[in-house]
Amino acid sequence: MAEVVVDGVVYKVNPDNNMLQECLSQGLDLPYFCWHPCMGSVGACRQCAVKQYRDADDKDGVLVMACMTPATDGTIISIEDPQAKDMREKVIESLMISHPHDCPVCEEGGECHLQDMTLMSGHNYRRYDKKKITHRNQYLGPFINHEMNRCITCYRCVRFYDDYAGGTDLAAQASHHHTYFGRYEEGVLESEFSGNLVEVCPTGVFTDKAFSENYTRKWDLQVAPSVCTGCSVGCNTTPGERYGSLRRIVNRYNSEINGYFICDRGRFGFDYVNSEDRIKVPLTLNGTGMEAVSDEELQAAIESYRGADVIGIASPRASNESNFALRSLVGHENFYSGISDSEHEATQLILSLARDTVFNFPSVREIEKADAILVVGEDITNIAPRIALALRQSVKNKAKELAEGCNIPTWQDAAVKELAQHDRSPLAILSSFTTRLDDVASDVLIDSPSALPGIASAIAYKISDKAPSVNSNENANSRIADQLVSAKRPLVIAGSSAGNIGLIQAAANIARALNDKRGEPIDLCLVVPEVNTIGMSMLVNGTNSLGVALNKLQSGAATKVIVLENDLYRHASSTEVDAALDKANGVLVIDQMPTRTTAKASTLLPSTSFSEHEATYVNYEGRAQLSFQVHRSHTSALPAWSWLSEQQREDIDVLINRCAEEAPNFNKLDNLLPDLNEFVASMKIPRQSHRYSGRTAMKANLNVHEPKQPVDDQSVMSFSMEGIPVTSDTPVLGAAWAPAWNSNQSISKFQEEVNGELKQGHIGELLIERNESGDYLDVTTPKVSDSGLQLSIAYQIFGSDELSAKSSRIQQRMTDAYVAISPSDAQSLGLNQGDEVSLDSNQHVAVACIRSKIKEGTAALYCGDNDIDRHALGATIALTKITDANLSRGIKGLIVSDLYEEGC
């Protein structure tokens, strides 16, 4: 700790930081633009000018930028110095010269950092009376609006997009006061993290296009702390609702997981919630059609699903509570996994590794600390995008190490980058095709799915000869092995998405071999596809796979089935599912949107979506998190658990407590519930801001009397403006806001220190205890036949997740199902880029996607929302060109780096 003096007050601060960060950590107000807590300092905007004094006798001082001044012991600065204040006011005046002052029609208004900083700096009268600079705006795709005239040239957008997120298609162009931030030509922003520009931009240059089209002010949104359901990372989000529709999602800071950034799937993949296609009322089969029923008939229909012959099929996208309620209803022995058998086996293996003392399943923040990484067969960007963004930071640890060696503070962002140039921490990727992280990888080994487990096993053996011995390509492997062994914090990544359990086994062996060498728990990150794959699998008996359930139905051992929020056709072949469901005596399906499975229901119950209920989910690392209800459903939809509970309106707290008591490993789940004793005068936490407007007027077209606000007796939050003010120490942080800080930058007022944990905690609970000691695993190699192309499954951030793929914005970025093949295989099959092909000559069609960096003899199939029956396909696949499928989207807009072009 160092002691610094700010305006005569002594503060104890961290000398490794700069003065701006430390001033903010101390709760002081000092305006800034270009500095960002995650991106460090570059000194561009000159907004954080302060007076620095050499010592106590120095009365003159010099102006310095707080963001560029190290917080070393004895530093003396003044924020209140008149010259410093004058400088800050003048900087704003300059920035505002060409700013259009269009706040009333600007989407950023009310949460604009520029507005806040303008007020904070004291600038209020416009003296500039010359011509303004104007710019042309660009079309940047379906996610982001571009309004360059509002730009104040802080360079944050390109520093995030290019330097932080690895984008290549957004740049600072031109110079002096014509500096322009955009693409070299109009077009869709390619980065999977482009949506963060909305929050990184301090004003309204980059705004949320979806939100703009159905706009409401930030203060009029009803919000609650939520968890993204787009993948297994479990990023924290703040969804906002107005007039009964979900309007937008923004990042919610979580020091252990997503920090300040989320991916575009999480930000833009939500409006299925507002979809007209939602299942709105309970329906039962009457003759050939579904029809609405009376409450009594419905109750009777539901009652009929009790008894020993009823089985339940769980869901990886349903909450712990819904899965647990189903398990309670049908009994543990009749409760079956809702994922494919191969994924079930892989997930059960992951759970056993999660209990093993030699591994640590790292959080996203821990992943960012890794300085040597091996990715075994996962396309992280498309499976767990936020982790890919974290890996882009991990490879910069080398730069930080070099900087420390040269006495350059690591917050000196540009200097660190210039010093290290292309020197990165090693990231090795084993894959069947090139991935979006290849540009920062030190080694990319592309081989067939059947060869990858062997290559990975060879690395394990190279690290420790206690690992099972194998023969494989020695040279490349020893380099990767050495990098992992000599790293300060090595990390091995694998997962279940590839459907290749050998990859997980081999990855675990590598981590175990590293543990043999180093004796400390090794970071092993095993990702799974869906938000609650882990939670669901923790509730399911290892032997209760989906295949067993379907067999039971087909054989008549079970006669009725309850399918919880699950399209079974995504997890098993249509032959198997059809056979099982057609045989069943009753099929009760609970879901939000129509699927092929809901079409088979004899009773169909509507369930609420993620923003309409309170729920807990368990992420890839075994971290349980609580997601609050944002708004009420205006249909008859109920939380799925509610349909399944004995008392239909059981309190969710009771269910969570029961789950914690009854389900092994869930005993810490109830820690997530806010402690009611901490609440002041038993007030609730308002979902609406203190500035929420129009409550009297918004329903005046129906009734001029202001309706009573709905009471939420289920939650510690209320559908109201009244309650514990956000500035008090509330135990749950709704939307962050502090006086003078209306933008998302107000979060620093709620952190223990900048980049630190929230004062409310909020980081969730790691459920799984590590108390087992395992051993090296035998590595399974996929069996493949010689004919056809070896099949692997490809994923896309926009399209592979079932629900987000039903969102209008995501739809605009989706391609049709494609099958990626190498140029030479395309040539021998007579296929051209974009040709339509049938898979194994059945009715399923995909588009040929010829990629220059995919292993010859293999094919990577992406299914999208084209209802490909992928579980009917074998380990190899035959492709036949067809001409009459007329897929509408094709692969236009697919963003991969190695799309093959003739003559390349």
Add this chain to the structure above:
Amino acid sequence: MVTKPLTKNIDMSRPPLDINAYEANDGYQSIKAIAAGLSPGDVLQVVKDSGLKGRGGAGFPTGLKWSFVPQGDNAPKQKYFVVNADEMEPGTFKDRLLMEGDPHLLLEGMILGSYTIQASVAYIFLRGEYKASENTLRQAISEAYDKGYLGKNILNTGFDLDIILHTSAGRYICGEETALLNALEGKRANPRAKPPFPQVSGLWGKPTIVNNVETVCNLPGILTYGVDWYHGLTEGIDHGTKLFGISGRVKTPGCWELPLGVTIREVIEKYGGGMREGYGLRAFLPGGGSTDFMLPEHLDLPFDYDEIAKVGSRLATGTMILLDDKTCPVGMIGNLMKFFAHESCGFCTPCRDGLPWVDEIFNEFESGRGSEKDLQILHEHVDYLGPGRTFCALAPGATAPLGSGLRIFAEDFHRHIKEKRCPYKH
């Protein structure tokens, strides 16, 4: 005794000396001295002893700058020596004379500098418009390779050096050494934060020395004729000769090599031939567009770094711009402001958004619409764009003629406002 080490070979009526003729006039002697056993440490000591100060404008001691380059086993192996030949300071054309007139002198200096810091690659970052310099330098580099002064194992010393001539795409800011490095790396020519200084983390993150052309051209003489000779060139505080230039209404504008410490009057009257008939000297910028105005009362001051600093200006490039009594000072300053506003890289706020405002105000003055409010804003910008406020020295440089001009020519500004026109226009 050689008295004009920089220009002794220069005769602009003929092409520059080829390598043989250059060698015949003591050329590449210093490289032969290296081959005879002069160590990098020896060269560094000689350069330190010489007291040579950087001729690019800042006047930082060259030997001291070099000594910051980390040496030894723990230091990065790769180092770079970069010559800043992006000569774009308004009124400045001295480096051009050296490169067009005697390119081998520059190359010899570069070999010396590179050897001293043990850089195996040296760059010349050349202003894009200097086509003639490009041609003479390319020819000279090729000759130097043929003679073994460049390439592998130079004169059997074991020292390797490649010189790469890079022609700039052209921005004034590339003359700022760290912006130059970014440009050389193919990035936007924005200056870098200092510290770290280029000597520690420069081109491609490696230790790098950036020196001005004229600075480098001083080195061969110092090494060949010795420190005592070098000190004997001048009588004042600063050592060595300097190229001085004049643009403006003198009888014979041009560029001359003179010992430091020569009086300003001597340069203007003896070499510039005095003011043209009918024109009087109103004021002058002593060292290019980013220096403070000086007045006729300062003519007897010597051209020494410290002497010029005492009256609030800078020797800088030593190439004067003269303002005569028939030219509007407001128009002259406005012209400079337009240049600086246009050449801002756009990185930091005061420079990017402040200078265009200043420029706009000068446009108003020029067209007779200047106001007291505008004048007030100009005065404010002198502070606002000053040192410490901005990221680099571009905007503070622009405030030198602006600040001094507002003070000296206050009456002219007021006449523009009062008469609603430029009083110098007829």
